[in-house]
Amino acid sequence: MQKIDVLSGYVELINMMPHPSQGISADLYAVNMARTSFLGESKGEEADLKLLKYLIEHKHLSPLEHIKFTFKVKVDIATARQWFRYRTGVFSELSRRYTEVDEDEFYIPTDFRAQSSNNKQASDGLISNQVGAQNIFDSIVASAWDSYAKLIELGVAREQARLVLPVASMTTFIWTTDARNLLHFLKERCDEHAQYEIRQYALAIMKIVRCYMPHTLKFMEM
């Protein structure tokens, strides 16, 4: 389906329910669920959208939970750790107990952001010495992978050798969630208070989801 490159990784929609081949928009699907009616049954676009708007304005959001999205995501571990806090989704992650890490599997930032002076939990603008930071970053990531490779060579188990890898290491997972919880995730993570990295991923997902349920997003003011 759709795949968008984000930073050193990507997000890819790999499945959804209703499936596009069924020819029912997710917007109409939510209305069908609220009416407990046949899939695809419409009372006319105007009546359908009026009900959808009503449901969202009155926060009757459970019909959205019947709609499912499955994404494949490649992202750094620090960002993945924020992502996995959304406990209503299902995550299947590639295990580093099972597979080795390749030399190029790291997130390398291209801009180094400054610590915010008035928000202890945020960044604000860029630091002046970009080249200095880039050198430190590149060098330690290369050393970490080198140490990992040496430990593997000494016969250390993958599950233990990975301990030396930086949280900038990339991980890959499949994530299935429902539209209600997905929109909640997007609301929080497309927000400007979210960390820059996860925000780029969330914006890419929002772009994809908007194709399938444009009216729901519009009524939610997203």
Added chain:
Amino acid sequence: MQKIDVLSGYVELINMMPHPSQGISADLYAVNMARTSFLGESKGEEADLKLLKYLIEHKHLSPLEHIKFTFKVKVDIATARQWFRYRTGVFSELSRRYTEVDEDEFYIPTDFRAQSSNNKQASDGLISNQVGAQNIFDSIVASAWDSYAKLIELGVAREQARLVLPVASMTTFIWTTDARNLLHFLKERCDEHAQYEIRQYALAIMKIVRCYMPHTLKFMEM
């Protein structure tokens, strides 16, 4: 309440429901919930234990969900990532966007395990060159912290500087879960197929929990 040191961290029981000051064992509490009766009401120890055994043998485990445990845990990030997959619990984690990491906040293994030859996902015995592995490990962890400190000095935001820290970095969180899901966690993570590190934490928690609900654990053959 009880605190047990585990590897470079610890587990500490900081609260539970029923609270010990109420003078009701968690074993009896589960029986009260199943009977929808008054807290602490007993039909005699024999009848109470007979019902508890019946509930567990017939997998009527929902009464156990009224019993809550809250632990404070300090553990490396790799292990925390396995832990956070248990989505029924509540986690409050110390944020590294907010606080800096100290020099000694790393898990340093004392034994390096060998990759299992017949199980792609496990370790098996120890490698021969323990000193070599230890040197590689200590050295890269020290370098990583040094790089982190330098990035902070250059003014890089904590949320971004942390990317160079190894997954061996320690993290601290508070975890609240119910007895049913806690026992499920313990069953999986005290198992010999679980990774060594999380198993040590799970065994420490089991030791604590056994003090409060000894009969439940016994009937579950734990």
Added chain:
Amino acid sequence: MQKIDVLSGYVELINMMPHPSQGISADLYAVNMARTSFLGESKGEEADLKLLKYLIEHKHLSPLEHIKFTFKVKVDIATARQWFRYRTGVFSELSRRYTEVDEDEFYIPTDFRAQSSNNKQASDGLISNQVGAQNIFDSIVASAWDSYAKLIELGVAREQARLVLPVASMTTFIWTTDARNLLHFLKERCDEHAQYEIRQYALAIMKIVRCYMPHTLKFMEM
């Protein structure tokens, strides 16, 4: 702890975490969880309340999930069915497969409300013929119980005989939920769009909860 009669039933707080004997208000407990600090540790009331207000205004509500409330509730089946839709709580219900129903175990309304003319899903004011409705109601409830008793007498299993009982039959359950989800329940069910019956129960619960976390409710504008 506290018990409030509601319609033909009641709500009773039977336990909570933190337990009152611990001497920590639930308001402060939420702040402790957010800070990952010791239970009861305060940075002064002003600083504590400032953080609590910040958490609520920025919707960082997960610290509230460590706070648990357990209620015993007696309520009619129609209302219980609305209640059990809140899937994050734990419910232990007295089973009618197991115990017989007594003659007086029914919710008998004292006022009969009129169907709203402009909201297909609500009531609005009272009907004029209150006595007529009361007679119909009392009579059919008495007949239903009589039929139930006769089926039991013929030897019909309780699990099947109960099918003739009205949804006005009372049921008793124990409900454990966390403060975040409890406040969400109260927000929806104390609302004037909620059905009259469940609203009375929700208002009684709000009265109880307000004693234990007054500032949280105030900051949530409840």
Added chain:
Amino acid sequence: MQKIDVLSGYVELINMMPHPSQGISADLYAVNMARTSFLGESKGEEADLKLLKYLIEHKHLSPLEHIKFTFKVKVDIATARQWFRYRTGVFSELSRRYTEVDEDEFYIPTDFRAQSSNNKQASDGLISNQVGAQNIFDSIVASAWDSYAKLIELGVAREQARLVLPVASMTTFIWTTDARNLLHFLKERCDEHAQYEIRQYALAIMKIVRCYMPHTLKFMEM
């Protein structure tokens, strides 16, 4: 898709993910999720089934959570109340605050089961006076509907009039759940200790699900 009549109601599969039009069996889909691989990618049927068997035998069941089933169900309220206890699913139910109940919307048993003499919570065999029980049952259900109709005629709101209807009243809902939790439901409700009514529904659902994931059910010994 498939619809099976059960007692006075039915179960109907109305959607699933993966959708049949995608041409991937749910068995293979689970394997794809465990491998974090492309949908439909096979390493040969033998290798695929070997992995599926391994996952199930070692209780690595989370890949099954990516598979979703949506059913439309018509069932009596007593059975629905047992069903709704499975809190991991999503339920959208036709509201009786919104729509009136028709005269024929009741579950009428054709056999009356006897109370078990050795299990307080079960039935065992049939009672001798079937005709007597049938008459009591038919008569009170007819009276209840008559009382309901009279209350509606007096102008009583639907949300309140429904209180006189028996728990034998039929209700209709849409249920979406994942394969892991669905199989857990089937294991418990196809069991001979489950009440007769819900067991008939569960057996019908198992028949449908077996068409889509025959190997998963076989490896689970279902």
